[in-house]
Amino acid sequence: MPGEFNIRSDYLDIYSKTKDQMKYIVSSSVRSQILVCLSQGPKTMTELRSETGQTSSALSHNLSNLEKKKITTKNGERYFLTSLGEIITVNLLENIKTTTAISKFKKLWSNHDLSSIPPHLLKRIGNLHNSTLIESESRELFKIYNTYEKILNESKYIKGISPIFRCNYIDIYQKVIEKGTKVELILTQDIANHTLESVSNTEMEFLKNSISQDMIKIWVIPEIKVAFTVTDKYLSLGLFLEDGTYDNSKDLISDDYDAVNWGNQLFEYHKNQAIPFTL
Template sequence: MIHITLEYIEMYHDVEDLIKYTSGSSVRVKILICLCEGIQTMSELKKEIGISSSTISYNIGNLEKKKITSKNGEKYILTPIGKLITYNIMENIKKTAVITKFQKFWLHHDLSGIPLELIKRIGDLYHSSLIESESGEIYKPHEKYQEIILKSKYIKGVSSIFRFNYIELFQYIILENDIYVELILTNDIIQKIIEGIGQDNLKHLETSMAKGNVKIWVINKDVRIAFTVTDKYLSLGLFHEQGDYDNTKDLISDDHDAVAWGNTLFEYYRNQSQKFQV
């Protein structure tokens, strides 16, 4: 860990000037984003950014000196290095926006259930909504979750928490609608579910598992996250730092990037699980 820390500090010293130059000026950041999005002439840049031609010209001239932009006739373009720099700036903006936009969701919550690979891709969750319990609507996150589940074609979920009312919900989905369901659960949760569904429904569950409509996996670790990903939605919940699950907040998204993020998270946990047999 110390070696990695020193390595990053040394790398930062090497690139400190470039980071400060490209990201330290709102004018330069806006120019780079505009060029990346295909806005190329001085008049287009002036209209989009809303600043004078002289200010744009001064900044873009310095960007050219640093080989970040170049000029082709009347058009300004990003160099290959400029594209790499700009893509990273835009991605960092998106990540920071997710942190700021959903500050209440991240603050005082345990993030250990999200692997580093997906922490780095946290910007994929930008087009999400934070559903919170409110005065008079304390069950709002649960109601939204059920709404999502009932209109899904497939459901994949990971959980180490037990909600008795969800047994009935999943029974309905599996037995009545024949929807594909894949769950990763702890041993404790599986035992509670088996006890809660009764012998008749247990036989239906065995039949559904034999048909391949239902797959249940057991994970032998302390899972500090609960989430569901469907064909259209991601529903993400976190634990408090103190250890209890936060029932009052869910991050919900129907954005393609967020759903892909959720599927990658599911694969991460499935790779650590064993198939369960009734």
């Protein structure tokens, strides 16, 4: 891509100039622990010692150095983050979350297609750190299905993207709509066509009525390589393998606020590129 080499060169140049400052924080577990603790509010030495498990000597030495660099300060018996310290610590916490999400769910990221997750959300992949990876062998795929059904039944609204077809999902969505749950779906054109060909006359009538009553809204998109559902409480995320097949054996589930917010943003990103579906 034009300009890509220059952008990378700029980052390499920036790194060479700032690497010592970056290493100063992350190379010391004591300093990192101090900043994480102080991100929760001012702490006394006793509180820092209790929360980090470090000795007073180790804490005092590092706090003195942090104060010299204007990252922390002291008022009475309590230690605080400075404004500079707040900036550094916020980014440190993001880095911790990102590293956690990468290492914790390595099975999901490895050999899977991430092309449908835009760069600005890949950058915030740490929002998924407090999630659970559900894994099933081929003979027990019902585990993922049962978890998914439970998520839908407990939701006040549902937003989903599906480039795969499962006939039993038609029944699930009909049941939740009948309970008053509003549904928004983004389907690939192939899946939209397949769905219409598979529904009965009764189901088609229900679909038309649900659309007219704004209980379900559907968009179509040419192609997408991620399948997920986000509700008011949960995120369920599935990915395609690099060979183009959908991985039925793994599903990332989370009820964490940051993960749900991440999922909502991913849905809105693709909805902005989709076309409203009409019967």
